[in-house]
Amino acid sequence: MKTERRFSKGEVIFKEGDEGKNLFQIIEGSVQVIANYAQEDEFPLATLGVGKIFGEMAVVEDYPRSSTIIAKEDVRLLEITQEDLMSYFKERPEMILKIMKQLGSRIRTMTEDYNEVRNELKAVKNAERKAEEPLLSKVRKALALYSSAIFPSSGNKAGSTNKANYAEVPSVESQREVSATINEDRPSNIEIYNQGTVIFKQGEYARCMYLIYSGSVGIYSNYGTDKQLLLTMLHPGSYFGEMGMVSDDLRSATAIAETEDTCVEIIRPEDLEKMMEESPEKVEAILKHISYRLRVLNGDYLAACRELSDLCGRYE
Numbered sequence: 001m002k003t004e005r006r007f008s009k010g011e012v013i014f015k016e017g018d019e020g021k022n023l024f025q026i027i028e029g030s031v032q033v034i035a036n037y038a039q040e041d042e043f044p045l046a047t048l049g050v051g052k053i054f055g056e057m058a059v060v061e062d063y064p065r066s067s068t069i070i071a072k073e074d075v076r077l078l079e080i081t082q083e084d085l086m087s088y089f090k091e092r093p094e095m096i097l098k099i100m101k102q103l104g105s106r107i108r109t110m111t112e113d114y115n116e117v118r119n120e121l122k123a124v125k126n127a128e129r130k131a132e133e134p135l136l137s138k139v140r141k142a143l144a145l146y147s148s149a150i151f152p153s154s155g156n157k158a159g160s161t162n163k164a165n166y167a168e169v170p171s172v173e174s175q176r177e178v179s180a181t182i183n184e185d186r187p188s189n190i191e192i193y194n195q196g197t198v199i200f201k202q203g204e205y206a207r208c209m210y211l212i213y214s215g216s217v218g219i220y221s222n223y224g225t226d227k228q229l230l231l232t233m234l235h236p237g238s239y240f241g242e243m244g245m246v247s248d249d250l251r252s253a254t255a256i257a258e259t260e261d262t263c264v265e266i267i268r269p270e271d272l273e274k275m276m277e278e279s280p281e282k283v284e285a286i287l288k289h290i291s292y293r294l295r296v297l298n299g300d301y302l303a304a305c306r307e308l309s310d311l312c313g314r315y316e
Helices: 056-061 087-090 095-126 133-145 174-182 242-247 269-278 280-314
Strands: 002-007 012-014 021-030 031-035 043-048 068-071 075-080 190-193 198-200 209-214 217-222 227-233 254-257 262-267
Touching: 021 056, 056 095, 056 280, 075 087, 087 095, 087 269, 087 280, 095 133, 095 242, 095 269, 095 280, 133 280, 209 242, 242 280, 262 269, 269 280
Parallel strands: none
Antiparallel strands: 002 075, 012 068, 021 075, 031 043, 031 068, 190 262, 198 254, 209 262, 217 227, 217 254
């Protein structure tokens, strides 16, 4: 159910490791996110103010709390239970995109941290030297804060093929935006692509996300160049392209239809309210997909931190 809760300054709202059965939105006051609460290495991670949502990952994925939240001052919170989350979204459909954007922001920040550590790890391996001390200090702090955390790891998938004249090939996404200005009454959000179709390009402005109904889609970095790399292969039931949509960033990779008659659904931010009415299970699946992506990224980041810390220790 949806209820209003009050907590006094310093009071624990929930603890790291607790079972997550509700999320909160701050109505008044602020809270503090803390790692290793009440331990010698306790460390504040963030302060959240009015309007912010917290506890959403545990609720969306039915996963233990990843940190402790305490009231930084007297606070009023709106509490939404896991059972009533979908009903809440029907009442407040704008909150769907708000939560998606909040998760997207965390993914973007974690991606920057992960890339920083991965690049330094590569440099250390090639030059057999210690990492720069500021970064190494950050790495050790991350390991200390999350030493007990267990996250899934995505693993690495790679492949490479070259495509001629790639730069001259317009993407389906850019073509669709042009045709939409001519005919604004397009009857369907389902599209079918031929094998090799460029669905969207790395560096393009993101306007939507996609759900695969049939066929498969390859996600590439540096597509059509000698540095081309297959990041992952997606199959029916998979969502992709969501990060650009929720974080207002340019596309970070290129999506290619890998089979004939690859059928996808186009999902725009303005479609979420209607989707909540017609197919709430899709909204739930999207949120789980984004939340899981964040957890996988957390795991990859910590694994890179451990490897860098261990490797640098050998050179000391």
